[in-house]
Amino acid sequence: MANVRIALAQIDTCVGDLEANTQAVLEWSRRAAAAGADLVAFPEMTVTGYPIEDLALRASFRRGAEAALQATAALLEAEGLGGLVVVVGSVGEELRSAPDGSPARPTNQAVVLHHGQVQARYDKHHLPNYGVFDEYRIFAAGTRACVLEVCGRRVGLVICEDIWQDGGPVAAMDDADIALLVVINGSPFEEGKGHLRTELAARRAHEVGAPVAYVNMVGGQDDLVFDGGSFVVGADGTLLARAPQFVEHLLMWDLADDAQPPARGELAPELEVDEEIYRAVQTGLAGYIRKNGFRSVVLGLSGGIDSALVAAISADAIGGSHVVGVSMPSRYSSEHSKDDAADLAKRLGADYRIQPIKPMVDVFEAELGLEGVAAENLQARVRGVILMGLSNAEGHLVLATGNKSELAVGYSTIYGDAVGGYAPLKDVDKSRVWALARWRNNAALDAGELPPIPESSITKPPSAELRPDQVDQDSLPPYDLLDEVLDAYVENAEGRAELLARGFDPEIVEKVLSLVDRAEWKRRQYPLGPKVTGLAFGRDRRLPITSLWREP
């Protein structure tokens, strides 16, 4: 029996862009066929993009996806690619009523195209509805397993969460005598998740007695980042092939005859943790900019580490010449801050501008007579108005530069430095901000290039410069300690008792908890409104931020 050649097409789709997504299916199917593939598998919800949230509930969207899918099958056949088995993801057109009487919903499908036809459809069984996932809200669960025949070999097909839960379709494969299990995925990046995925797949491979081929999407979509990192593990759990992370890629692997030892394919090296997170942030930002139709970004450059890192990541994502950095000094800004901002912009080749805020702040203060926190916030809000004015006039996406530690403790002004369409460091704590900056500079040195971030931005004590001689540690614990407490309290949802049992200083715990609780509350208060008539805009209308789908 001949080998069966498998291609895993790790591509970057965009929610709603049915035309571009199906064009990509055609293009990557051509490449797979040219590489001799018998089967090419694309990520979860290829045709629609992922995650589609409440677009799933709009009939005209589902009709459009189904039409695009059928057209793709016909085009593959017309191009002479009908013999290639093409596995794509999409949304089912029809609604299914749920057994518990809740509203009817469509299914999350894997669709097999062959000889110009839809040869098979598989409906995802396990619908994750925790963390970032809302699938039980929008999809009905499938109930049947799916086994294809490809070149005389039996190939099982499941979708993402189906392998994360015991039982269900994978357990059914145990008796199905399959030669390969193909899993199509939309698995968001998390630090260290790569190992979880391969260990899990190894376990399932053992259960079904066959290799597992895992294809994942890549790219930024709204507030999620998909890292790719597609792979194949053998029936004994050995890693046989792995694609690189954060790039589109075609991973080829041969399913050998049972009598042969398993084939090995490309094995992309693993990234170390700071590089992996830097690339994740960069990928998320690049995707958000492109998919939302922007070509450039604008941000305030304070001379501090957060805005320096955001500028460096932006330059890596879209090129320094597409980055507009605005120095907006106040009466409290130090000379070294302005120098560091200018130096950074020069290193990045960014469009650098200086717009002092004093004239505006003076007239607001004269008119309104504000002092204390109200006056501090005013400075941040004048900067927000300046950045939004430049955005409206010149079309740049505004980036907010706050990091996760600051946001967690409320060290941020609503409608001030929080202004922006995207906050690249929202999920990066301050300790990691420094680590990423050092990693990026070292990577430049290793490549014989000028480090993008001025050394003094990394080494100086952090300050918001909203009043004379202010530094962050006037009001916050040291960041390494703060980040440890935040990790336990916010990430791990530990309570005060658990934090004290870990040995944290009770005063620090009290301080951090009260700051976080207040900041959480303030952040969630803006902006909001009630649901009164039927639907309001808010929790009851969850649409993707980035969607290129338009009502046909």
Place this chain on the structure above:
Amino acid sequence: MANVRIALAQIDTCVGDLEANTQAVLEWSRRAAAAGADLVAFPEMTVTGYPIEDLALRASFRRGAEAALQATAALLEAEGLGGLVVVVGSVGEELRSAPDGSPARPTNQAVVLHHGQVQARYDKHHLPNYGVFDEYRIFAAGTRACVLEVCGRRVGLVICEDIWQDGGPVAAMDDADIALLVVINGSPFEEGKGHLRTELAARRAHEVGAPVAYVNMVGGQDDLVFDGGSFVVGADGTLLARAPQFVEHLLMWDLADDAQPPARGELAPELEVDEEIYRAVQTGLAGYIRKNGFRSVVLGLSGGIDSALVAAISADAIGGSHVVGVSMPSRYSSEHSKDDAADLAKRLGADYRIQPIKPMVDVFEAELGLEGVAAENLQARVRGVILMGLSNAEGHLVLATGNKSELAVGYSTIYGDAVGGYAPLKDVDKSRVWALARWRNNAALDAGELPPIPESSITKPPSAELRPDQVDQDSLPPYDLLDEVLDAYVENAEGRAELLARGFDPEIVEKVLSLVDRAEWKRRQYPLGPKVTGLAFGRDRRLPITSLWREP
């Protein structure tokens, strides 16, 4: 056999305020006992408030709720109220692993307190996870029915969604020979939902062959409004008692001996639609202000209908003297606008201030050289900075005055007039804005009072006054037509084909759809950030906005 006296305690809880919520249980149990009740039933999740979102997943919160519940049982007994059967809602302390392998979650419980003990617990079976509901995300489903014995009669107990779905615990009651079904609810207000509830309860009463007593919570919580309107229907579907909407209330009703005809209780009159929606908006706003610890609000008064209606509702919610209205005229503001704003403030007894925006706009324009839309937005943003400055300095909650039609088509400035912690008209379309204003003025006339809203604010053509002689209908279809199209496209998720089939003008359809799609996209872009490490702040951390729970 004697009558069994039932009390339905329609109270206003606050998420996280375990102390106040259990104090309310004690206070209303005293009232129920004083009125001779044998059983008092409180709304869903009484102890914790509702909806608690991801607070359900925090162990220290669940421990706190359980401790408050146990303390309440002991206090009831100590006060001599141990003989009263008290049914309250709470969150279960323990996590249950879900059969499908998804993360372990607690249950949504009805807890029966009697003689100082927890006599029974019932776990909600049907977990709504559509529209505004996220319960499958945070709760595990119960599997057992619950029947109590009260004064020798069998009383079935279920929670909210359990009666909205066929099957489950209500079907099990069919064989349980119950004399009464008690349903505790957190059912958000929607226009016309009162009739849906009573019709549904009548159907369930028929199925179980017994009356249904339905107690609902009341008050505003985050972006939801609960209208109360608790009621009792007989086994034959007759409405036997009904509480008023939008107020805390104790509805008493006697479960008669089987040999007697069913007793009738108080029947509060129904509200007509404009009054009902006005009261819903007022209740939502009043709850948001109070539960977030504010005592006053600040808003811009333009002289137009939206800000006039918001000011009138605010005055009804917290008293006119707690409303700060700021006229912020620009070079384009008409004299009649300023006069109408002053007249409104006087009628309401509001704190009225005038702060021209020209000095700030002039200096921004001189410094930045903005024109066109960027210059229009600048005016709105300067107003936002003024309102936030007053909020920071004086502690008022900022109200945004935009209505649903404007927000839907993007007739709003991000970080400008969209600034605010609460937007009372977010879910009220422009046609309804006029209707509510007219209803409120007529209600004043009927009561022999001065109408709060100047007539010219109702009758003049709407204008944003951001450029000379601008009116809304320069760029928008007439509002009555716009609102019809929005209702079909946004509320009912109809596609272009369905809209054209309804006979709408194709040009209008094209215009409205492109405006809505663009506005939706713009609105969702601000603000946002990526999930990269573990949890980020965003979709994966859904906490209530208003929660008085603090880490113990």
